[in-house]
Amino acid sequence: MGKKRSREVDGQGDIPMEDPAIHKKSDDEDDSSDEDMDIINVDFELFNYDPQIDFHGVKTLLRQLFDADAQLLDLSALSDLIVEQNTIGSTCKVDDKANDAYAFLTVLNVTEHAPKKPAVAKLAEYLAERARGDEGLAAAGVPELLTQPKEKQVVGLVLAERLLNMPAEVIPPMWSCLIDEIEAAVEDGEPYQFTHYLVVSRAYHEVESTLDQAERKQKKAREEAELQYFHPEDEEVRRHAVSSGAYSFAREGEVVADSRRAFQELGVKPCGLMMLIEAGKFQRAVKAIAEYVGTGGMTISTST
Template identity: 75%
Template sequence: MADPAVDKREDDDSSDDEDMDIVNVDFELFNYDPQIDFHGVKTLLRQLFDADSQLFDLSGLSDLIIEQNTIGSTCKVDGKANDAYAFLTVLNLQEHRAKKPIAQLIDYLTDRAKTNDSLSGAVPELLSSGKHVGLVLAERLLNMPAEVIPPMWTCMIDEIEAAVEDKEPYEFTHYLVVSRTYHEVASSLDQSERKQKKAREEPALQYFHPEDEEMRKHAVAAGTYEFTKGGEAVADSKRAFQEMGIKSCGFMMLIEADKFQGAVQAIAEYVGTAT
């Protein structure tokens, strides 16, 4: 499966600011390959779960994702043999709940959802109900253009529909999308009065994945949660010599199955409008 080329513009140091080189990059979508994709998927899972990634059996979770090679995809450059720049999958939590990586995730997501009133009324009960909930995991390198993402979601919907026709266990009542957000925080290393005042102000929520802002409009429940292993020291380490640090948060969206395709269509339109 191939996605149309995406033009990426980069500054040419030897020219004026107005002169730009256009680099054509072909992003291609591939089914998972157990012989190739383990390390790339594991690296992206570590990024997705951020400070809490050490709490999970990421190797076991990576294996589970790539073994399910007819659902979801990787996005790569320069052929299938390279590591993934992005990945997307959905896992049936009820079908796999006895397996260690999924049991860990169910316990973790239940616990984290209870810390946010927007999530606590729906997510924990649903995860313990025995209903078939599709856990959607998606991550990409931070400099990936958003244009490559809608084709991945569209392909996955088509694959789910085909799997349901074949009586495979992908007929979900809900989709639980796990993602990340962040907000800026003043460094704990700088205690100037101006920065202390700025730190006390309510920080604006920012999205690592801009399409999440649109997708959450279709969710029956959505909200952030603190990473259990996070802290101000982590935020300081992500300052990159800027005045404000970055504090990451987990983010969940619970979408009813009959609303999911509309949510995917909405993010495709949003990405097209926003670029």
């Protein structure tokens, strides 16, 4: 696979990016207040995948993405594939390339890889099975696209995840870079000419909190509550999708990790989310993400 285009911003190197959630106290505020804090400049930088560095960080984020069902998939093999196709997608890091990724984004050619790579075939079948349980996804033919695509149908599986406390403003540059990288790969004759993109993400429903027993007795469970997003950009992605749907994790009743238990105590029930976008609308969706999320005055530097 050829080397992708350099991702420098206006020819500059690392550029500080200020997190708007962190503010500097004013002179007339009480210095003794525990809530006072100073501005902290954080340098977020996008990098190509490095197989010698990024395997464990990507695997950890994949485990978070697939939640209770992570054990059903071969995350090691998937992580290897992601970091090996290092000209497609990005990691977002702080301080140094040698650190683990705080966020990652990539696209896998399911149609190309599933017949040859068991890990991708297992992932495609898993997602197809989850899609069969959603009326909209099933009607849109998502299960067939993943496992039995028609001639000339090529599905790009978009995988993205980040640490929960990462600002959403780091995401638009990652998506914009992905568009450029796909275009460059197609120009080089590489297999990234997709007809559809299937974006896999996570969302949640608000349910009864297990912390307030008195309140629990007064309220009914809200299992069918409105879908909420861990990733705010997913709301915009859904607007451009031909079909989308949430799905329950197959093993959600069997696996109770500390993080999941904490969600349950706070009244949050995670679920999977799939969004199918036709290739002709993908670039518009990426532009809409940038407009919807914005940058909050942040600037991100990119490196190869």
